[in-house]
Amino acid sequence: MRRDVFQALADPTRREIITLIARKPLTPNAVADSFDVSRQAISKHIKILTECGLLVIRPQGRERLYAVQPQKLGEVSDWLENFRTIWETRFDKLDTLLQNMDSPSNSDAI
Amino acid sequence: MRRDVFQALADPTRREIITLIARKPLTPNAVADSFDVSRQAISKHIKILTECGLLVIRPQGRERLYAVQPQKLGEVSDWLENFRTIWETRFDKLDTLLQNMDSPSNSDAI
DNA sequence: AATTTGCGCAACCAAATAGTTGCATATATA
DNA sequence: TATATATGCAACTATTTGGTTGCGCAAATT
Numbered sequence: 001m002r003r004d005v006f007q008a009l010a011d012p013t014r015r016e017i018i019t020l021i022a023r024k025p026l027t028p029n030a031v032a033d034s035f036d037v038s039r040q041a042i043s044k045h046i047k048i049l050t051e052c053g054l055l056v057i058r059p060q061g062r063e064r065l066y067a068v069q070p071q072k073l074g075e076v077s078d079w080l081e082n083f084r085t086i087w088e089t090r091f092d093k094l095d096t097l098l099q100n101m102d103s104p105s106n107s108d109a110i
Numbered sequence: 111m112r113r114d115v116f117q118a119l120a121d122p123t124r125r126e127i128i129t130l131i132a133r134k135p136l137t138p139n140a141v142a143d144s145f146d147v148s149r150q151a152i153s154k155h156i157k158i159l160t161e162c163g164l165l166v167i168r169p170q171g172r173e174r175l176y177a178v179q180p181q182k183l184g185e186v187s188d189w190l191e192n193f194r195t196i197w198e199t200r201f202d203k204l205d206t207l208l209q210n211m212d213s214p215s216n217s218d219a220i
Numbered sequence: 221a222a223t224t225t226g227c228g229c230a231a232c233c234a235a236a237t238a239g240t241t242g243c244a245t246a247t248a249t250a
Numbered sequence: 251t252a253t254a255t256a257t258g259c260a261a262c263t264a265t266t267t268g269g270t271t272g273c274g275c276a277a278a279t280t
Contacts, residue, residue, distance in 0.1 A: 027256075027257085028256080028257065028258090029255090029256065029257080039256090039257080040257090043259095061256095062256050062257080063255095063256065064256080064257065064258090
């Protein structure tokens with residue numbers, strides 16, 4: 001069972017859950033109220049998000065409050081960071097490359 | 111068939127392909143050389159990456175050169191940006207929240 | 221012209237995913 | 251104590267995914 005942040009964020013419902021909980025910690029029932037699927041379906045999503053560390057749980061009486069662990073999103077951010085240079089400072093070069101790619105001398109110029 | 115950037119990045123092989131191609135545009139065969147799976151499996155991944163705009167293609171004779179479209183990663187970056195404030199400036203508050211979550215007055219303080 | 225090479229497409233398969241319903245358990249409340 | 255509520259777990263299902271093999275076609279090479 002793959003359980004990493006990227007895979008967890010692949011599902012749009014889970015991304016919405018994160019957005020929702022980021023505003024304020026919520027119980028599974030409270031989260032489920034915002035969606036059309038069953039409470040159990042939401043619970044499954046919450047479980048996945050918790051397993052990969054994007055949510056943390058704090059039992060409170062019979063309720064369970066879930067909160068986002070925003071630092072965990074840093075893993076994605078870090079990965080993206082590797083490409084930031086390319087897309088911010090070299091994408092003009094890439095354009096050039098794409099336009100001239102038929103001249104082999106440019107093919108490995110990036 | 112869901113075809114968005116988040117879903118495309120969910121697969122670790124696809125993330126590796128992006129890293130690889132980011133260095134320098136490559137043909138499917140060249141990419142496949144770096145992996146243990148079949149050329150067709152890689153071609154499928156490349157297709158998915160292309161369909162969601164993370165790769166662009168430039169036919170060159172009988173070869174097909176694929177290059178990353180790094181701007182497309184901006185979509186992920188933009189989404190993350192919504193949480194950056196939380197995880198950079200408020201994660202100390204979150205810690206406090208998590209530690210004191212049993213006192214209801216703090217539950218919605220984030 | 222015949223052959224080789226690069227690559228996409230189709231069909232198929234096992235495993236994972238996202239959903240469902242039903243049940244068990246723990247905490248609150250009457 | 252009995253009941254209601256919150257939530258997790260298990261079993262089941264349809265769909266999607268990631269992989270395979272085989273085929274066909276277009277471009278290069280002989």
